[in-house]
Amino acid sequence: MLATVMSEYFYERSGNMVKNYDAVVIGAGNGGLVASARLAKEGKKTLLIERHNLPGGFATSFVRGRFEFEASLHELCGIGSITGKSPLLKIFKEVGAADKIEWVALDEAFRLITLDGKCDCAMPLGKEAFIAKLEEYDPGSAPIVSKIFELIESIEKTLDFVSNIEDFKPAMIKEIFSEHTEFLKVANYSVDEVLKAFGTSQKTRDILNGYWCYLGQPTDELNVIHYFTMLHSYIIDGAVIPRGRSHQISTALLEAFTENGGDAWFNTSVKKIIVKDGAATGVILDDGTQVNAKAVICNASPYNALTKLMDEKDVPEKLKREVNAKVLGAKGFAVFLGLNRSADELGLNNHTYFIYPTNDNRKCYELGKKIDTNDVQATVCLNRAFDDCSPEGTSILYMTSIFAGDEWSKVSVKDYHKTKVAFAEKMIDNFEKATGVAIRDYIEEIEISTPMTYARYTDAPAGTIYGYEATKEDGIVKRIVFDLIEKGMPGLYFAGGYTTRHMGYSPSYTTGDMAAKAAILAMEKEAK
Amino acid sequence: MSKKKFSVNGNLKDSVNTVKFLIERTQFINNSAAVIPTRTDDFGVNKVARSLHPKVQNLVISRIEEHADLAKSYYFKSEGAPVAYFKAGQYLTFRLEIGSSVVTRSYSIASSPASALNGEYQITVKRIADGFVSDYILDNWSVGDKVTAYAPEGNMTYCPLRDAENIVAIAGGSGITPFLSLARAINQGDEDCNLTLLYGCRSSDEILFKAELDDLSAKNEKINVVYVLSHSEEEGYEKGFVGADIIKKYAPEGKYSIFVCGPGGMYKFLETELPKLELERKYIRFEVFSSGKKTQEEPKEYSITVVNRGDETVIKASSSETVLCAFERAGIEVPARCHTGECGFCRSKLVSGKVYIPEGEDKRRIGDMQFNFIHPCCSYPESDLVVRIN
Numbered sequence: 001m002l003a004t005v006m007s008e009y010f011y012e013r014s015g016n017m018v019k020n021y022d023a024v025v026i027g028a029g030n031g032g033l034v035a036s037a038r039l040a041k042e043g044k045k046t047l048l049i050e051r052h053n054l055p056g057g058f059a060t061s062f063v064r065g066r067f068e069f070e071a072s073l074h075e076l077c078g079i080g081s082i083t084g085k086s087p088l089l090k091i092f093k094e095v096g097a098a099d100k101i102e103w104v105a106l107d108e109a110f111r112l113i114t115l116d117g118k119c120d121c122a123m124p125l126g127k128e129a130f131i132a133k134l135e136e137y138d139p140g141s142a143p144i145v146s147k148i149f150e151l152i153e154s155i156e157k158t159l160d161f162v163s164n165i166e167d168f169k170p171a172m173i174k175e176i177f178s179e180h181t182e183f184l185k186v187a188n189y190s191v192d193e194v195l196k197a198f199g200t201s202q203k204t205r206d207i208l209n210g211y212w213c214y215l216g217q218p219t220d221e222l223n224v225i226h227y228f229t230m231l232h233s234y235i236i237d238g239a240v241i242p243r244g245r246s247h248q249i250s251t252a253l254l255e256a257f258t259e260n261g262g263d264a265w266f267n268t269s270v271k272k273i274i275v276k277d278g279a280a281t282g283v284i285l286d287d288g289t290q291v292n293a294k295a296v297i298c299n300a301s302p303y304n305a306l307t308k309l310m311d312e313k314d315v316p317e318k319l320k321r322e323v324n325a326k327v328l329g330a331k332g333f334a335v336f337l338g339l340n341r342s343a344d345e346l347g348l349n350n351h352t353y354f355i356y357p358t359n360d361n362r363k364c365y366e367l368g369k370k371i372d373t374n375d376v377q378a379t380v381c382l383n384r385a386f387d388d389c390s391p392e393g394t395s396i397l398y399m400t401s402i403f404a405g406d407e408w409s410k411v412s413v414k415d416y417h418k419t420k421v422a423f424a425e426k427m428i429d430n431f432e433k434a435t436g437v438a439i440r441d442y443i444e445e446i447e448i449s450t451p452m453t454y455a456r457y458t459d460a461p462a463g464t465i466y467g468y469e470a471t472k473e474d475g476i477v478k479r480i481v482f483d484l485i486e487k488g489m490p491g492l493y494f495a496g497g498y499t500t501r502h503m504g505y506s507p508s509y510t511t512g513d514m515a516a517k518a519a520i521l522a523m524e525k526e527a528k
Numbered sequence: 529m530s531k532k533k534f535s536v537n538g539n540l541k542d543s544v545n546t547v548k549f550l551i552e553r554t555q556f557i558n559n560s561a562a563v564i565p566t567r568t569d570d571f572g573v574n575k576v577a578r579s580l581h582p583k584v585q586n587l588v589i590s591r592i593e594e595h596a597d598l599a600k601s602y603y604f605k606s607e608g609a610p611v612a613y614f615k616a617g618q619y620l621t622f623r624l625e626i627g628s629s630v631v632t633r634s635y636s637i638a639s640s641p642a643s644a645l646n647g648e649y650q651i652t653v654k655r656i657a658d659g660f661v662s663d664y665i666l667d668n669w670s671v672g673d674k675v676t677a678y679a680p681e682g683n684m685t686y687c688p689l690r691d692a693e694n695i696v697a698i699a700g701g702s703g704i705t706p707f708l709s710l711a712r713a714i715n716q717g718d719e720d721c722n723l724t725l726l727y728g729c730r731s732s733d734e735i736l737f738k739a740e741l742d743d744l745s746a747k748n749e750k751i752n753v754v755y756v757l758s759h760s761e762e763e764g765y766e767k768g769f770v771g772a773d774i775i776k777k778y779a780p781e782g783k784y785s786i787f788v789c790g791p792g793g794m795y796k797f798l799e800t801e802l803p804k805l806e807l808e809r810k811y812i813r814f815e816v817f818s819s820g821k822k823t824q825e826e827p828k829e830y831s832i833t834v835v836n837r838g839d840e841t842v843i844k845a846s847s848s849e850t851v852l853c854a855f856e857r858a859g860i861e862v863p864a865r866c867h868t869g870e871c872g873f874c875r876s877k878l879v880s881g882k883v884y885i886p887e888g889e890d891k892r893r894i895g896d897m898q899f900n901f902i903h904p905c906c907s908y909p910e911s912d913l914v915v916r917i918n
Contacts, residue, residue, distance in 0.1 A: 307567040
């Protein structure tokens with residue numbers, strides 16, 4: 001208490017600035033940007049603080065030579081190019097960013113190739129098209145797959161209901177139990193358990209599970225609700241890509257925010273979250289400026305919040321236990337290639353390639369703990385979304401891999417460059433082997449990002465790009481339910497990839513919006 | 529769904545399983561320790577990331593070596609932490625306060641990556657006409673002085689996945705430094721490529737690091753150094769400018785990549801010479817330099833309103849100098865590094881006004897162009913401006 005009094009005295013009399021806002025947002029990643037844009041739109045005086053010189057966090061792009069590379073986005077769901085169900089577009093419209101972004105709809109889900117030579121399937125987006133194509137690869141599968149899609153749609157209805165809860169009331173539990181029994185039945189099962197209960201063949205399961213690497217969890221453990229909601233948003237609703245790369249979305253959100261009166265300060269760090277009587281009341285910036293706010297939205301990881309931004313005495317026990325219980329998600333690795341031939345000339349016929357050593361995703365996950373044995377990649381040829389993404393006669397290909405575990409921590413500074421080039425080379429070799437397309441001689445520009453790169457730019461612990469693992473104990477259903485029941489700290493709202501919806505573009509935007517709405521609700525309650 | 533509702537293990541078991549998760553989750557959280565978790569900075573990956581890309585490096589000048597042609601090499605040790613590792617070909621950006629100006633300037637690292645692991649960097653600065661910062665460095669920096677540098681940056685580095693394994697490096701004047709670093713790295717086994725170095729100077733007495741280059745060329749079969757003198761005919765040297773003929777004469781058999789680092793005049797000459805070689809674009813890489821100046825008949829004076837964290841400052845600017853130049857003169861600090869539009873660190877919002885951006889220097893993202901973000905290091909005012917830097 002004395003320390004608090006002293007620090008107030010110090011900051012208010014030392015000549016350091018004191019600023020007052022309704023809300024302060026730490027970090028201009030996807031969660032922070034949407035939270036800021038929503039708060040400003042709702043008339044809340046908001047300050048957005050970002051360490052870097054540009055917004056977006058992972059959602060950015062970079063230029064090398066005559067190519068502009070997308071840093072992380074493969075496909076964006078939640079824009080609903082097929083069904084028009086567009087929860088994300090709704091958010092972007094409401095905060096004033098939608099008309100600043102140009103979307104390109106995709107028609108292909110993925111081409112799934114395994115290096116063991118057993119699988120090479122190209123799947124389309126759209127429920128009917130997907131079921132029909134699966135029937136071609138696995139004759140007789142259509143009736144069961146149709147039933148699976150019915151369940152996927154039923155689950156989606158429940159999730160819509162839960163998502164629209166802004167102020168939780170116990171009566172809602174009753175509604176869940178009476179109206180959403182399908183959801184409740186499967187809520188604690190894995191993908192494999194549910195698909196097996198349908199009596200699906202191995203082949204059908206392999207193809208349905210193709211997206212597993214986007215969540216980073218093997219399907220014997222991955223919660224079925226989590227995976228099915230993802231299948232819904234991609235396959236049923238459709239996926240898009242922004243023409244100006246994800247940087248266009250990030251900048252559009254920032255523009256919308258500032259147009260609505262928000263203040264954004266870049267090249268600025270938050271040093272401390274101020275906690276008074278167990279509630280967050282503002283932040284202190286790197287230059288000593290004190291920002292008082294009714295709400296602190298934290299788009300920084302809970303690791304950073306707990307270990308860098310808060311004094312140990314201020315951290316609630318629950319937050320400590322949570323962070324310690326959870327497992328850090330996949331660490332990212334990516335190779336960005338600017339090729340000096342067109343996609344047609346090279347034979348790059350697909351937009352999204354999933355290349356796995358085998359369709360046994362548990363095995364892929366375990367092999368993916370080591371640099372030597374990891375052979376997983378999700379690769380995008382951006383020209384298959386829109387061919388003018390690169391100059392005529394060229395193409396852009398970017399390959400992403402994920403690592404479970406933390407083996408990159410063992411790579412020394414001295415070995416760093418060689419290790420990253422060697423792994424990039426293996427990814428290129430695997431791609432050539434799987435697709436039969438030669439790319440090695442056509443590389444005009446190359447950039448390689450490693451867990452260290454993600455750590456550098458986003459301060460992600462261990463270079464994770466997936467927040468926390470969606471383990472059995474920490475799947476999104478459990479996260480959402482417990483988030484409704486109990487909150488971490490009054491005044492402090494987390495947004496982004498470490499929160500209830502797991503990581504990813506759409507979840508991060510969504511949790512940013514949820515955090516802002518929760519903060520606005522609390523402010524309104526306080527005002528009454 | 530159809531009337532017969534789906535169940536996984538029967539309705540009862542499914543319900544029990546669902547209720548179970550409340551218990552599982554509670555135990556999962558409660559069984560973990562209520563202690564502060566591992567600090568982000570303590571993860572191995574984050575440590576290496578910070579070591580490779582420190583926010584700032586506080587260096588001390590440990591040694592100064594005088595060269596021919598009014599050039600000096602500065603050697604730096606780090607205060608405390610080891611210096612950041614790098615790839616041969618990268619540069620260091622220094623932050624200097626000169627009078628009321630705050631400037632950043634980049635210099636290619638001449639020392640080898642291995643020497644960074646031993647805690648040392650070397651850069652070489654040459655006196656040039658009208659060199660505001662190079663004059664200051666050459667006249668003021670002394671052994672024991674503390675200087676501020678940022679982490680190594682830059683993309684003119686050898687990558688075996690992209691480049692041919694034979695590199696033909698074309699250097700002019702002090703543009704030799706990134707290739708000296710590369711030659712040293714090859715000799716120390718840290719880079720695995722063959723280097724043919726075509727080093728252009730006016731006369732032999734202007735050649736920097738001649739003894740060491742001769743030694744590397746003689747001892748290491750992967751390194752071959754050829755001196756090309758433009759203003760002096762001397763025995764044992766090529767005469768003229770480095771152009772297509774000299775490249776063809778010395779380039780090894782098979783595929784090769786050309787790397788270029790030197791003064792503006794050399795680039796101009798190579799612009800007409802390199803096409804004669806009919807190489808694919810991927811085999812030609814330039815280290816881009818920019819003077820930050822535009823020659824025109826009559827420079828016009830403008831004002832720039834600089835917005836920083838909501839505060840506004842009005843400064844003077846000239847149409848013949850970049851917006852970044854105006855910032856530097858006024859002591860307004862932006863995190864500039866490369867000064868050529870490439871790194872994007874100085875990216876700022878042009879709130880109002882008009883700037884001229886030379887063609888080919890516009891390395892901005894699509895989204896930045898859409899929303900009027902500029903790279904002040906290669907934008908020239910053409911009206912009064914309002915620029916938001918933070």
